[in-house]
Amino acid sequence: MNTDKIYAEAIANEYAPKDTSKVIALKKLDRKAKGKANIFAYTFGVMMALVLGVGMCLSMKVIGDGSTFMMTVGIIIGIIGIVGVSVNYPIYKKLLESGKKQYAFEIMQLAKEISEEAEA
Numbered sequence: 001m002n003t004d005k006i007y008a009e010a011i012a013n014e015y016a017p018k019d020t021s022k023v024i025a026l027k028k029l030d031r032k033a034k035g036k037a038n039i040f041a042y043t044f045g046v047m048m049a050l051v052l053g054v055g056m057c058l059s060m061k062v063i064g065d066g067s068t069f070m071m072t073v074g075i076i077i078g079i080i081g082i083v084g085v086s087v088n089y090p091i092y093k094k095l096l097e098s099g100k101k102q103y104a105f106e107i108m109q110l111a112k113e114i115s116e117e118a119e120a
Contacts, residue, residue, distance in 0.1 A: 022110060022113060022114050022117075023114060025110060026107065026110045026111060026114065029103050029106055029107050029110065030103075030107065032099075032103060033096075033099040033100050033102065033103040033104075033107065034096060034099060034100075035099070036095060036099055037092050037095035037096040037099055038092075040091070040092065040095055041088060041089075041091075041092040041095075044084070044088055044091070045085065045088045047084070048081050048084030048085045048088060049081065049085060050081075051077060051078075051080055051081035051084060052077075052078055052081025052082055052084075052085060053081070054074075054077055054081075055074045055075065055076070055077030055078025055079070055080070055081050056074065056078055057074065058070055058071065058073055058074025058077060058078075059071050059074030059075045059078055060074070
């Protein structure tokens with residue numbers, strides 16, 4: 001029976017008027033600060049994983065003509081993919097840090113306003 005009450009409150013909250021525009025603005029700023037880093041990390045990570053996969057397929061003679069040259073090319077491509085996947089996280093951290101620096105003042109100011117309103 002308690003779960004029914006929780007469920008009813010959750011549905012009621014969806015239809016309640018949203019007076020928390022500052023909280024929504026804070027969430028949007030947070031998404032903006034992290035957005036570029038996330039998009040880059042996912043895109044670059046997927047691309048480098050695909051490069052690594054192509055290198056593996058070439059080196060295992062799954063694709064290509066199966067020659068020693070193609071296997072060597074596959075190993076080189078695979079190493080490029082491994083390096084790309086390995087540097088993805090440090091690049092992500094740098095981009096995330098710069099995004100947070102860019103929006104830090106606005107986020108801190110808005111968070112301070114929200115906390116002051118909550119205390120009052």
